[in-house]
Structure formats: C-alpha cells, structure tokens
Amino acid sequence: DGGITQSPKYLFRKEGQNVTLSCEQNLNHDAMYWYRQDPGQGLRLIYYSQIVNDFQKGDIAEGYSVSREKKESFPLTVTSAQKNPTAFYLCASISRGSGNTEAFFGQGTRLTVV
Amino acid sequence: DAKTTQPTSMDCAEGRAANLPCNHSTISGNEYVYWYRQIHSQGPQYIIHGLKNNETNEMASLIITEDRKSSTLILPHATLRDTAVYYCIVRVATYNFNKFYFGSGTKLNVKP
Numbered sequence: 121d122g123g124i125t126q127s128p129k130y131l132f133r134k135e136g137q138n139v140t141l142s143c144e145q146n147l148n149h150d151a152m153y154w155y156r157q158d159p160g161q162g163l164r165l166i167y168y169s170q171i172v173n174d175f176q177k178g179d180i181a182e183g184y185s186v187s188r189e190k191k192e193s194f195p196l197t198v199t200s201a202q203k204n205p206t207a208f209y210l211c212a213s214i215s216r217g218s219g220n221t222e223a224f225f226g227q228g229t230r231l232t233v234v
Numbered sequence: 235d236a237k238t239t240q241p242t243s244m245d246c247a248e249g250r251a252a253n254l255p256c257n258h259s260t261i262s263g264n265e266y267v268y269w270y271r272q273i274h275s276q277g278p279q280y281i282i283h284g285l286k287n288n289e290t291n292e293m294a295s296l297i298i299t300e301d302r303k304s305s306t307l308i309l310p311h312a313t314l315r316d317t318a319v320y321y322c323i324v325r326v327a328t329y330n331f332n333k334f335y336f337g338s339g340t341k342l343n344v345k346p
Contacts, residue, residue, distance in 0.1 A: 161338065222280040225277030228277050
C-alpha cells in the first residue's frame, strides 16, 4: 500500500539532546512538508522541500534542521536550540503537478521533553 | 497563498447536515480551496477540493460562492465519527510548490 510513514509514534527526549524524526513516503511525491502542532492549535510550517537536495524554511524553522537526500525521505532533526520542542509533529507529501492534487499526511510523532 | 477564516467551533445533531463555513476573501484566480479534517492525535485527512464549481464526493459537498470569497463544506448526514477539527485551506495551483497554510480550523461536535 502506498502511503507516508512517520516513526516513531512517541518519542521522549532529555533536555539538551538532539533527536531525529523519520518521514518516509512511497507515493513518488516530489514535495514534502513538516508541521508542528501544539495542543488546541492549528498546524505551523517548519520546513518544506520541493525536490531532492533542496528545502526551504517555513515560519518556525529556528531550532530545527532537515535533509532531503532521497525523494522518499525527509527527516527532521529537533536540535537542542529548540527551546520548547514538546509538540505533535506531522509530515506531509504531495505530487508535483497542476496543483489539483491533495497532500497526504503521516500519523504524526508526539515528542515529549523529559 | 491566501489565508482563511473559520469559526472556532460548531455543534451538529447526529443525522443532520453539518454546514461548515470558510472565508477566503483574498483568494486569487489560480487558488484551489481544500478541506481536511483531523481526528484527535491523528494526521489530517483529505476531504474534498474545488476551484470554482461546486464539488461532491462520497464524503462531502463543497459549495463555493460565485465570487469565490467564501465556501461551505457540507456533511450531509453527520455521524458521531465526524467529530473532528475541519481545516479550510487555499493553495495556489502552480507546478512548483509554495507553502500552504493551515489555520486553527473549526472544531465540529456531533451530538447524539
């Protein structure tokens, strides 16, 4: 089955540690996105990538880093510079085209700093 | 991409139609209107999208006003499983992708 997979579902991190969230898709989609969601809030864009080896900052990129070495994969690293990393993280992908296509989302990773 | 405005929450009786409004007064001619929903602690799920004409699929109907400044998502017979946050998004239809924004959405409470 084609889809987008995020792992792990739950992640705990000690303060001061970097942690990497995985996002893999087998939909052959060009563009991939990372969002952050805080309780009771909407989704805020962290980073997005339109094509392999290229990515752009979203609205809240500080304290995060990404890479796009393969079309299928868009990992997000939450660095120690992110002062409030506890949140729900969502990855999405979409195919390149006329714009008349929907985005597919993973099931999310809930990150908690302990 | 244009921004959207939605009510914070709405109630609907089970079995009745749920009509969720969205304002997108700054939408431009090449922007589509998309609707997604998010059930608690899951990834958003695509519902429907449209450009100018009204659209219908097995989940919902989308009514877009003639001036395209607002739209309404209609769930014809709401069930308890339709309780979720519904997001209205506008997205430019270009070959290259830009950001697309989610607002805070509308929390739909379907009551027995």
